[in-house]
Amino acid sequence: MSVVVKRLAELGLILPPVAKPVAAYLPAVQSGSYVYTSGQLPLVGGKLPVSGKVGAEVTVEQAKDLARVCALNALVAIEEVCGDLDQVHRVVKVVGFVASAPDFTGQPAVINGASELLGEVFGDMGLHARSAVGVAALPLGAPVEVEVQVELVG
Template sequence: MSGVVDAKLAELGLTLPDVVPPLAAYQPAVVSGVYVYTAGQLPMVKGKLPVTGKVGGEVTAEEAKELARTCALNALAAVKSVIGDLDRIARVVKVVGFVASASDFTGQPGVLNGASELLGEVLGDKGVHARSAVGVTVLPLDAPVEVEIQVELVQD
């Protein structure tokens, strides 16, 4: 690890995971101009979901918040896979999070704070972003949370 962002990850005791392979016909991240868009990232750890089910049902809001952190870490790994160096990030522009929710669960923003806080811890002011937190009935593989990010790159 050589960059500022890599050093911050190490200081926080975090390691970028391997990029989660696509589950269907898409790429984990693509570059378009000065932006990188990630596909929705599930909270995969070593190729597996640590927990499945609905938030507010089988999964607590606190568990889901931690899973959203994992999603954000996976998203950073996807970004790095296409740009090579996370120091090239000028800022995180937008985060979109989906929470598989029990019918009476309304705490989606709190769950997505896990991803937003992780991005802030790792990237500082560059991690501050706009965000949407959406409750859904079900996510792929019965994942409780899915997160996608859009980042702007430093212009050369």
């Protein structure tokens, strides 16, 4: 069992199956020593546990938890491409999109869910550059979507 998978287990997390794309794209691609994920929705068992806009139908805490799910789904997509999450040298960049009510400005707090999970899993190598962007709507009515870029070892 890989070190990263053991760390996830210590956190009470199990890698789910790779989320099936909802359109014409791959969940992740490798270019050189980098893996780029497509936007990962917080799908659990192929379904959204919650839908709506943050600051209206969805609370910040719910959305933060969903951002963690997005990051976990991103890790699965990365593992599918590189074969083993122990090949991740560092997390480079996270981009988070938050379907936001018109007056909602707490996007960074929501995307902290993804950032904190990556830090818990990879330690200092999980620290990354990041953008947290408010948007009018996301696919399937998702409250949050997260992309992750990692650099692989060697």
